[in-house]
Amino acid sequence: MAGPSRRDVLALGAATAAVALLPSRVFAASPTETPLHGLSAFGDLKYAAGFSNFDYVNPEAPKGGTFNFSPFSWLFNQNPQTFNTLNSFILKGDSPPRMEMCFDSLMASALDEPDSMYGLVAKTVTIAPDRNSFTFKLRPEARFHDGSPLTAEDAAFSYKLLKSDGAPDFAIPLARLADAVADDKQTLRLIFDGKQSERLILSIIGFPILSRTDIETNGFKGGMRPLLGSGAYKVGRVSPGQTIEYERVADYWARDLNVNRGQNNFDRIRIDFYLDRRANFEALKKGDTFYREESVSRSWALDYDFPSLKEGRVVKREFPTEKRPRMQAIALNHRRDRFNDVRVRQAIGLCFDFEWAKRNFFYDLYNRSQSLFELSDFRAEGKPGAEELALLEPLRGNIPEEAFGEAVLQPVSDGSGRDRKMLGKASKLLADAGWKRTGSFVENDKGEKLTLEMLSDEEVLSQRFSPFIENMRAVGIDATSRIVDTPQYQRRLSEYDFDLVIAAFLFSPSPTQDEMEQFFHSRSAAMPGTRNYAGISDPAVDTLVDAVGAAKDRQSLIIAMRALDRVLRARHDWIPNYHNANHWVAFWDMFGFKEPKPDYAFPIESLWWFDKNKAAKIGKA
Incomplete structure (x- = not known):
């Protein structure tokens, strides 16, 4: 498996709650008109007011050292291969991962809870009776890096700016924000239009707070001037497209807050950028990179035998993946008319021989994905129960009939690489859709060939899916693969200028309505820069996305998500590929960390620390 491309890994908002003994209403455990130190959608907060630190951190972790790593996840417009802007919050350009570390937000997530946020810039939050x-109430000690106070005016300005000029990651969730008002320097009110999902607040209280003075003076645009931040780190040395260093702010105003204690331990965090994954891997072997997460099964199986690993100076191990739904899938762009027929999309899916790829490419290290929300409670199984049917029945006739039967499963091949039965079925589906074989390729009644180009910026992806391309050509699809450079790839993704792309996503533990809108809702289909790569614009799907937002408890969220999964799988907009249940990592043995890792995120650059004694033993002191 190749790593997810560009903006394809999400860590949006907070979300899911424990299965048992949950209240029946969102924020039911959070009273109105009472100042609260945190918010939890579906259950009580784990940490009481005045808690000292999160359980998954080492509050005595030493500060110091440098952490040079290859990011394995990224947000917004960030790019792990290159960068040409230091603004992560607009659509234009490619910014470096971890830029968000430079900015504080109203509240911060607890990584061992699926749906809880605790005060950071905001000391308390009060819910209005109408919700x-x-x-x-903001902390008066909050400061930007230049020493200027961070006020409610800055926060209100930031929310309005991100709503009007921010990337879709911000604009879509903020669409229901009616106003952001600074009642005084330390009092901010976020007012919604009444049509919002009740859990929407959890998606936006982690958004960055920007300096109004800085933006009004210097603008909110791309370029290599960093925006003024207030977070634990600030931008240090920069070599555009090659290297960025984040320097720990020694007098960071929130260093000793309970939500930060034991975190942000490295004096310097460095990211070097490589266009070629082999060069990236060699940097780990040489000790130029200290931490790497592997994303290619062949490399994990065969390449980790270099001297420093054999000597015990480099550690190779697996960490369990997060308890969050994930998807790696092929998106077929409906904006191309030739992919609008579900039979064409289904035929294309039949050309992917996972069983052959698993044996020949993947070293039996991956499992086939069936769901768009794999490894979660949101994966539809079997036939829909009564509660799912209550959502699906009103849509009968507007959704595929297959959604009312057994959840659609991906075809199982004979593992030959060219399963004649599967390819024969694909040929029949194409013929039924009006694509007739004429010579080497199929044509429609206008004499047009069925063409398809798989777009990628990673050679390894193109290699892994070359048998898929060959099988499509075998059934008469004029299929090709194109590798483009990273800036062109990002531009074409943002403008939906592609036929087919392969993408991977990590969803929040309890997906929110605005998150699902980014992928599957009509509102995102025509908006540049969303994750609705398939171009889904269907009122029936919109209804199910709305049902996700209307969920009042954990069980109703599960039901709505399963119904959505069931319909999407029957539509064949996205073709699920495969998944891995663990992080494959290698790192130089000079770090300390607390185990077990938190369940809902794995920010090693924030949680780990430099261990001088370990570093001395391996010659890295």
Whole structure:
């Protein structure tokens, strides 16, 4: 498996709650008109007011050292291969991963809870009786890196700016924000239009707070001037497209807050950028990179035998993946008319021989994905129960009939690489859709060939899917693969200028309505820069996305997500590929960390620390 491409890994908002003994209403455990130190959608907060630190950190972790790593996840417009802007919050350009470390937010997530946020810049939050507005009391000690105070005016300005000029990651969730008002320097009110999902607040209280003065003076645009931040780190040395260093802010105003204690331990975090994954891997072997997560099964199986690993200076191990739904899948772009027929999309899916690829490419290290929400409770199984049917029945006639039967499963081949039965079925589906074989390729009644180009910026992806291309050509599809450079790839993704792309996503533990809108809703289909790569624009799907937002408890969320999964799988907009249940990592043995890792995120650059004694033993002191 190749790593996810560009903006394809999400860590949006907070979300899911424990299965048992949950209240029946969102924020039911959070009273209105009472200042609260945190918010939890579906259950009580784990940490009481005045807690000292999160359980998954070492509060005595030493500060110091440098952490040079290859990021394995990224947000917004960030790119792990190159960068040409230091603004992560707009659509234009490619910014470096971890830029968000430079900015504080109203509240911060607890990584051992699926749906909880605790005060950071905001000391407390008060929910209005109608639950349409939230009042935050900001800490008067909050400061930007230049020493200027961070006020409610900055926060209100930031929310309005991100709504109007921010990337879709911000604009879509903020669409229901009616106003952001600074009642005084330390009091912020976020007011919604009444049509929002009740859990929407959890998606936006982690958004960055920007300096109004800085933006009004210097603008909110791309370029290599960093925006003024207030977070634990600030931008240090920069070599555009090659290297960025983040320097720990020694006098960081929130260093000793409970939500930060034991975190942000490295004096310097460095990211070097490589266009070629082999060069990236060689940097680990040489000790130029200290931490790497492997994303190619062949490399994990065969390449980790270099001297420093054999000597015990480099550690190779697996960590369990997060308890969050994930998807790696092929998106077929409906904006191309030739992919609008579900039979064409289904035929294309039949050309992917996972069983052959698993044996020949993947070293039996991957499992076939069936769901768009794999490894979660949201994966549909078997036939829909009564509660799912209550959502699906009103849509009968507007959704595929297959959604009312057994959940659609991906075909199982004979593992030959060219399963004649599967390819024969694909040929019949194409013929039924009006594509007739004429010579080497199929044509429609206008004499047009069925063409398809798989777009990628990673050679390894193109190699892994070359048998898929060959099988499509075998059934008469004029299929090709194109590798483009990273900036062109990002531009074409943002403008939906492609036929087919392969993408991977990590969803939040309890997906919110705005998150699902980014992928599957009509509102995102025509908006540049969303993750709705398939171009889904269907009122029936919109209804199910709305049902996700209307969920009042954990069980109703599961039901709505399963119904959505069931319909999407029957539509064949996205063709699920495969998944891995663990992180494959290698690192130089000079770090300390607390185990077990938290269940819902794995920010090693924030949680780990430099261990001088370990470093001395391996010659890295």
